[in-house]
Each structure stands twice: as structure tokens, then as C-alpha cells.
Amino acid sequence: MKNKIFLYLFVFAALIALYQFVSTNNLQKALNKDISSLEAKVEKLEDSVQKSQLRILDIQYFSLENNDDALAYYDHLNLQDPVRYIEDKLLETNEQKGNNPLVPYDGMESDFKINKIKVLNHKWLLADFSDGKYWGDLVIKYELQDDLSVDFTLLDHLLYTRSN
Known part of the structure; x- marks a missing residue:
């Protein structure tokens, strides 16, 4: 009986560890996807800022200041x-x-x-x-x-x- 309790505890602990592993893996994939999405948005914004800065420099070219x-x-x-x-x-x-x-x-x-x-x-x-x-x-x-x-x-x- 004592062996069966240890076996059930071991199986239960293994299932909890497996659940933790799978949910952490899914969470990690979701976070990586969010990071990739944010990096793409940041890259677009950086391009937009650079284009805006070039446009401002063009506008300021003919300026007394x-x-x-x-x-x-x-x-x-x-x-x-x-x-x-x-x-x-x-x-x-x-x-x-x-x-x-x-x-x-x-x-x-x-x-x-x-x-x-x-x-x-x-x-x-x-x-x-x-x-x-x-x-x-x-x-x-x-x-x-x-x-x-x-x-x-x-x-x-x-x-x-x-x-x-």
C-alpha cells in the first residue's frame, strides 16, 4: 500500500511537472510571438521617424534659421x-x-x-x-x-x- 501511494504521488507529481512544462512552453511561444510583433512595429516606427526627420530637414533647407x-x-x-x-x-x-x-x-x-x-x-x-x-x-x-x-x-x- 505504501508503494502504491508513492507511485500515485510520483505519477501526480509527474503530471503536474508535465502540465507546468507544457503551459510554460505555450506561454514562452506566446511571449516570443508578442516580442516579434513589437519588434516589427518598432522597426516600422523607426523608419517612420527617420523619414519624418529627413522630410523636416528638406523643409528646413530653404530657411533663414x-x-x-x-x-x-x-x-x-x-x-x-x-x-x-x-x-x-x-x-x-x-x-x-x-x-x-x-x-x-x-x-x-x-x-x-x-x-x-x-x-x-x-x-x-x-x-x-x-x-x-x-x-x-x-x-x-x-x-x-x-x-x-x-x-x-x-x-x-x-x-x-x-x-x-
Whole structure:
């Protein structure tokens, strides 16, 4: 009888060990599958981040902030942020009553005002204008004087037409 109890205990312990082994093995396979899935997602995200960084570098290529040669023109003026200064001066032209004087069109819904500005270098900038319904783009030449005044000259313009 004592031998049968030890035999039953041994078989019971063997079954528990077998169950533990199988369930641990299944758990390990599931975890490995999850890890592989997460590694694939991380790789996709890394590729996406790298593409985004390259795109940002492309966008920043024509930008005064990243052009040391163009920024050197403003060293003697001791401006903290020449881009912001030029943008502010251009936006001040919106304060006049009526259309912005740099926009060569009459507003159809309201007055044309400059909305968005991209300073390309120490001589040119791009600007977007709109009256709320119609919009267009401007290419503007500017010159920052030693007295910190800015002269703006319209080089080219484009008004988008709506096709309904």
C-alpha cells in the first residue's frame, strides 16, 4: 500500500511537472510571438521617424534659421531672432485699413491680408494671403536696413481661382 501511494504521488507529481512544462512552453511561444510583433512595429516606427526627420530637414533647407551665411548679414544688428523680426515687420503691413499694400488684388469677400510667412534667406521670403475665401501667394524681396527698418518689394504674385 505504501508503494502504491508513492507511485500515485510520483505519477501526480509527474503530471503536474508535465502540465507546468507544457503551459510554460505555450506561454514562452506566446511571449516570443508578442516580442516579434513589437519588434516589427518598432522597426516600422523607426523608419517612420527617420523619414519624418529627413522630410523636416528638406523643409528646413530653404530657411533663414538654418542658413549661417545668410544669418551672417545680420550679425552687426544684434538681433536675437531676425526671422521673427522680419515676419513681425511684414505683418505690420496688415494693420493698414483695407487690403495689404503688398497684395496687388482687391479683396472679394473682405480685405486681403498676409497670413503665413516663410523667410527663405537674407533677401527673399514667401507669404500667403487671404480674404477668408480666396487666397494666393507672394514672393517678396526685403532689405533689412541698419536702422532696423525693412523695405519690402513684391517680386511675383499668384491668386488661386476656385473651380466649382
